Amino acid sequence: MEDDGDIRIGSAEREEALSALADHHAAGRLDANDYEDRRGRATDAVVRRDLTSLFTDLPEPRPTLRPAALSGTGPAQPPARGRSAQSKLGRTLVSLSPFIAVAAFFITKSWLSFLLIPIIAIVARALDE
Template sequence: MDDGEIRISSAEREQALADLAEHHAAGRLDANEYEDRRGRANDAVVRREITSLFVDLPEPRPKLGQPSGSSLGSTVGSTVGAPAPPAPQTPPAVSSSPRAKLARTLVSLSPFIALGTFFLTRSWLAFLLIPIIAILARTFDE
């Protein structure tokens, strides 16, 4: 059997997600690409699906097939030589530029803008302003 067809464990999947988060925090992946790869990593079943997410990225990469620090046969006191757990990954900071603040404010106010427009026009189409404002704010923020 090809190594790429071997099923991965939950720990290997979580390591891949942590490595993707590190690449995103380093600026190697934009938000859309990070979300796409994160979704594909969550859905991955075999090694090939995980390794394909890292072909264009430098280290860190998940170490697939290597034994983890905890095994089913280990005892409670056997932590000598066990690798330290990975440091928790913090999500990237939310942009605080004036444009980003304006975009977030518009999205927050969009239901009220739509409601006011509805009362002025008496047309239910005014409620379409909510997703339209969200889409425009997203493109304005980028």
């Protein structure tokens, strides 16, 4: 089998590695400095080899890197359309929330209207789930 350490990784693989590193830190296998160093290297990782090198001296959990797909095949699962539309709506609401709060402030003349910002963020988060 050919070495697929040079295969580029995505955000999901980086997040899985960060989660595994957090588990090792919580278990006491990594001190704070080593944990922060490995976290930074996991965040900056570009290829699989960058992630696997972070776990050579650690037991499970490790990120599960799926075998490289054959060339010409698409992603394993297509992204869900409804989810991305909900995420876009949530991001739009959060982006507009300061403007909505300022408009409500001028209408009501009450500083309480600025509480709309976190309320809108909570509602947007609930829409994403």
